[in-house]
Amino acid sequence: MRTLRAKDFGLTREVEYGTPEQNEAVSQIVEGVRTKGDAALLDYTEKFDRVKLEAAQLRVTEAEIQEAYNHVEADFLVAIREAAANIRSFHEKQMRQSWVDVQPDGTMLGQILRPLKRVGVYVPGGKAAYPSSVLMNVIPAQVAGVPEIVMVTPPATGGKAGIDPYILVAAAEAGVQEMYRVGGAQAIAALAYGTATIAPVDKITGPGNIFVALAKRAVFGAVDIDSIAGPSEIVVLADDTADAAYVAADLLSQAEHDEMASAILVTTSAKLGEAVAAEVEKQLATLPKADIARASIEANGAVLLADTLNEAIEAVNRMAPEHLEVMVNEPMSILGRIENAGAIFVGPYSSEPVGDYFAGPNHILPTNGTARFSSPVNVDDFVKKSSLIYYSKDALLANGEKIMTLARHEGLEAHARAIEIRLEREGN
Incomplete structure (x- = not known):
């Protein structure tokens, strides 16, 4: 691992906008599905996944879901169910209520919270098939009260229409009742615009490859999206x-995701930095995904040396990492100074995979420095808020002149007159 000075380092990654060719391909796919519906969806599934389907085969049947249970181990079921319970319990504490504030003059102001009606969850297939991500997308939406949650995930490639049984079981355990075997940019377009088989949604969440990310960017505005996620950090x-x-193992836990993942140690101890670099090499020797992890470490890994803990904390806040582990002598004493991080793991036993799978907080986190201004996926992502305004006659008479002053200052006479006509009629 390379060693750098913390004060000279700022993790900045170019936002992934895709190549012109990728953007053009996604544009054509999205427009094809928007205008041709199921026909385009089936054509693209055959072209990209090499699976030929009829429209009636797009939806996963209840029998397939039940059959999937025969292909997962009992210990997986135990673990996924307990993880789901932990995730649900955590997110239930995020729930907020509608509220109304009534003033003595009869004015009533408030905020009405309602769940989104229909949400689409994208679940990758192949090497990036993560049942845990199903729970992290679906459960907050359920807690928020979303009545319709639909999952899309690509079929197995090479002529097989099956879906990873662990994905199906995780979705079933989370309570998803509507699932479709379709992936890629075409699935995003189907969720956004709808087809004869798949009804459109209000929001799309979930990770995917560059084509999925670009498709989410393309349909944003027609629907809401969670984010454009970058490589893990x-x-x-x-x-x-x-x-x-411990430190080396945790760095590698993210490096094995893909070659673009970032794993960085920020420390005040040169001795620790040397020991961690040696441990990374030692542990890589037996890691199944050593090629991926090594490429990540070589391209995006580093040991950052700081002269003081304050300097180290400043470096962390500049990077605004997706995952931050705090392994210092008194970690709780510095939490208040950590300003930017998607998730903070405190102490030697709070390894990052604890949060990825089991503890309860959401593992869908802001990447690429966006923890400076954004948050993990949470219940608020699946609700919308309406302001409630009820003005009494007394309140309007008392404040109408001020409202007209502001409207006329902005050159909006019709705004002012909408108030003036009421004052003229009701002021007598």
Whole structure:
């Protein structure tokens, strides 16, 4: 791992806008599905997934879902059910209520919260098939009260129409009742604009490859989206009390995602930095995805040395990492100074996979420095808010002149007259 000075380092990644060719391909796919519906959806599934389907085969049947249970281990079921319970419990605490504030003059102001009606969840297939992400997308929407949650996921390639049974079981355990075997940019377009088989949704969430990301960007506005997620990131903030083997293992836990993942140690201890670099090499020797993890470490991994803990914290806040582990002598004492991080894992036993799978907080987190201004997926992502305004006659008479003053200052006479006509009639 390369060693750099923390004060000179700022993790900046170019936002993934795709190549002109990729953008043009996505544009054609989205427009094709928007105008031709199921016919285009089936054509693209045959072209890209090499699976020929009829429209009637797009929806996953209840029998397929039940059959999937025969292909997963009992311990997986136990783990996924307990993880789902933890995730649900955490997100239930995020729920907010509608409210109304009544003033003595009869004015009533408030905010009405309503769940979105229909949400689409994209679940990748192939090597990026993550049942845990199904739970993290679906459960907050359920807690918010979304009545219709639909999942799309690509069929197996090479002529097989099946879907990873672990994905189907995770979705069933989370309560999804509507699932379709379609993926890629064409699935995003179907969710956004609808086809004869798939009704359009209000919001699309879930990760995917570059074509899925570009399709989400393309349909934003017709529907809402969660984010355009970048490669995974982890930063470990540590001093000389940290265990080098723990730190190295946690860095590799993100490096194995893909070659573009970022794994960085920020430390005040040169000795720890050397020990972690040696441990990374040692652990890579037996890691199944060593090629991916090594490419990630070589391209985007680093040990950042800071002269003081304050300097180290400043570096962390500049990076605004997706995942931040804090392994210092008194971690709770510095939490208030951590301003930018998607999720903060405190202490040596709070390894990042604890949050990925089981603890309860959402693992869909802001990447690429966007933790400066955005948050993990949460219940608020699946509700909409309406303002409630009820003005009494007394309130309008008392404040009407001020409202007209502001309207006329902006040159909007019709606005002012809408108030004036009421004052003239009701003021007598």
